[in-house]
Amino acid sequence: MGQQRTSTTLEWLECSKCRAAFDHHDRHTVCVKCGGVLLARYRLDEAARSMKPELIADRRTDLWRYAEVLPGSGDPVSLGEGLTPLHQARFLGQALGLERLFIKDESLCPTGSFKARGMAAAITMARDLGARQLALPSAGNAGGAAAAYAALAGLSVELFLPADTPEPFRFESVVYGASVHLIDGDIADCGARVRDEQEERGWFDLSTLREPYRLEGKKTMGYELAEQFGWTLPDVVVYPTGGGTGLVGMWKAFDEMEQMGLISSGQRPRMVSVQASGCAPIVKAFEEGTDRAERWENPRTYAAGLRVPAAIGDSLILAAIRESGGTAIAVTDAEMAACQLEMARGEGIFPAPEGGATLAALKRMVENDQVESGETVVLFNTGSGLKYPRIPGLAVP
Numbered sequence: 001m002g003q004q005r006t007s008t009t010l011e012w013l014e015c016s017k018c019r020a021a022f023d024h025h026d027r028h029t030v031c032v033k034c035g036g037v038l039l040a041r042y043r044l045d046e047a048a049r050s051m052k053p054e055l056i057a058d059r060r061t062d063l064w065r066y067a068e069v070l071p072g073s074g075d076p077v078s079l080g081e082g083l084t085p086l087h088q089a090r091f092l093g094q095a096l097g098l099e100r101l102f103i104k105d106e107s108l109c110p111t112g113s114f115k116a117r118g119m120a121a122a123i124t125m126a127r128d129l130g131a132r133q134l135a136l137p138s139a140g141n142a143g144g145a146a147a148a149y150a151a152l153a154g155l156s157v158e159l160f161l162p163a164d165t166p167e168p169f170r171f172e173s174v175v176y177g178a179s180v181h182l183i184d185g186d187i188a189d190c191g192a193r194v195r196d197e198q199e200e201r202g203w204f205d206l207s208t209l210r211e212p213y214r215l216e217g218k219k220t221m222g223y224e225l226a227e228q229f230g231w232t233l234p235d236v237v238v239y240p241t242g243g244g245t246g247l248v249g250m251w252k253a254f255d256e257m258e259q260m261g262l263i264s265s266g267q268r269p270r271m272v273s274v275q276a277s278g279c280a281p282i283v284k285a286f287e288e289g290t291d292r293a294e295r296w297e298n299p300r301t302y303a304a305g306l307r308v309p310a311a312i313g314d315s316l317i318l319a320a321i322r323e324s325g326g327t328a329i330a331v332t333d334a335e336m337a338a339c340q341l342e343m344a345r346g347e348g349i350f351p352a353p354e355g356g357a358t359l360a361a362l363k364r365m366v367e368n369d370q371v372e373s374g375e376t377v378v379l380f381n382t383g384s385g386l387k388y389p390r391i392p393g394l395a396v397p
Helices: 044-050 063-069 090-096 115-128 141-153 167-175 187-201 214-228 245-260 281-288 314-323 333-347 353-367
Strands: 010-015 038-042 086-088 100-105 133-137 156-162 179-183 236-240 270-276 327-331 376-381
Touching: 038 214, 044 063, 044 245, 063 214, 086 214, 090 100, 090 333, 090 353, 100 214, 115 141, 115 214, 133 141, 133 187, 141 156, 141 167, 156 167, 156 187, 167 179, 179 187, 214 245, 236 245, 236 353, 245 270, 245 314, 270 281, 270 314, 270 353, 281 314, 281 327, 327 353, 333 353, 353 376
Parallel strands: 100 376, 133 156, 156 179, 236 270, 236 376, 270 327
Antiparallel strands: 010 038, 086 100
16 A cells, blocks of 8 residues: 555635635734634645545555645655544443444554644644744643654754643653743643744744644544545534644534535534533533633643633634534533543543543433434544543552
């Protein structure tokens, strides 16, 4: 099976708010006109000619099999990310009365989380655009992935982490060669530090949705779901939401696939956003019917990836939930901890707390008759539980 990369059809960047267009050959963060998130746009009519299911099936076995709708030229910066297993959760499904329950296990990506997808695309483009020094805030997994892919690309990384970030994340980032800065505060405070110094230092800012390409790597989870289900989509996708790029990215992927004829129109799943009860700005905004989420004060949860008090893509997350007929659910740390153990002991997958949160949310949905027994449901485990040194309530000899 060859590793030849098909050419990208990337054409321009478009503001998600005011629809202004920008040249993708230049470096951009957010829209300079209105502050909106920039989205990569492709020549989808051209991409559709070569993105046929039978042709994709014979391609390289990583996310770059969808190269026409990914950024970058030449060989990508790749560690083999993507094409993660879609595991049928028979034990958990039987316990919940669900006939078709699946777990998309992103813990098997390089560096142990779905963040590898976004960093593969973002750092490929950073290299192509001539960047030499990268910077980003992180709650943990994004920092480790950025450090690994930057090492492969020969770029340096300035990484800003909350001071209470679990040690395995800090250790991983240092091993890959990142310069780690510990900040008193949460990930939003870390992001402020990056932006305060970015102009003076000339860093290429890899903050979530402050550059257009991490989203592109993460959207491939949507393409993979379609391919793994025989170019159909599940009825429900349950996804843990911090910064929200995975959920927004998949929604973008579904739109692109519809335009290219890879899936039928109107086939999209209900998108369920899961947050921690100690940091649930999206859930609060969804329940209140607003299209923007207020910053969550004093965020608290042991799930580092969910401790995001303010998401720049809040309006995009909320739009995807509502357009899909989905919902947003907050679960407690105790619930997600118990569900980490249930997933591990029932299905042999040791999820990150964020993965446990999806099972806790699904239980709530079953209790409230929000999902039918015959529907196809996918839980996303976004990372490995091995990076978290403790599970609340679990005693280890």
